[in-house]
Amino acid sequence: MARLVTFLGSINVGGNRIKMVDLVTALTDAGFRDVSTVAASGNVILTDDRDPSMLEIQLESVVEQTFGFKSCAMVRTQDEIRYAIDENPFHGTGPRYGSDKMVHSIFLSQQPDKSAVDALIEEHRSKGSERLALGDRVLFLDYVHGVGVSSLSNKVLERRLGCKGTARNMISLKRILDKMVA
Structure with a gap:
């Protein structure tokens, strides 16, 4: 299992306000593991072994369905x-x-x-x-x-x-x- 970071765009800018605790809960409820955040700007660290491009789609979907706005998700490894x-x-x-x-x-x-x-x-x-x-x-x-x-x-x-x-x-x-x- 790899530790990955997801950079979510448009989080806590403009009207797109999300408490990080709510984001962690939404992602955990959606099946993501070892979810934590860094700062309040949509930096999410998690553990997963799925294809990063599929994770990006899933993460974007969770944000839209849970919080009501579109966000882009960029999943990267420690090396990246x-x-x-x-x-x-x-x-x-x-x-x-x-x-x-x-x-x-x-x-x-x-x-x-x-x-x-x-x-x-x-x-x-x-x-x-x-x-x-x-x-x-x-x-x-x-x-x-x-x-x-x-x-x-x-x-x-x-x-x-x-x-x-x-x-x-x-x-x-x-x-x-x-x-x-x-």
Whole structure:
């Protein structure tokens, strides 16, 4: 049985409020094992041996049926979380707020077309100071001045890359990895 993390998108942003205890209960009632959360933003750690793509569908369904809104679920292994930290070229280099607060790994539902990523990077060069790079089913992004002031919103990224995604900063990812290996 593998320890996995699920990143649920759209949790506790906008009107999509969920208490983590209620999320744990809903997932446990749906048959998931060893369910715990990290922070109040839809980071769920669980133990499972099923195919991650099937788990994503099941997790999305539980959230929609129980809480009444759509969420995307990205299931990743410990190694994939470690990769999202270690291979992020901006990790430890951000100029603001202790560097890692603005540096994100955006977990993607599929590998985007490299030409779409290259076009986004080229177009954005003249529009903002954010830095972007592509990994394996992850987009590395340094928001530099903050997510709230960036034109690279999740909706823009999803539209441009042709896939869903949900972001976590380096500080959160390190906490999640620590809890996964504990």
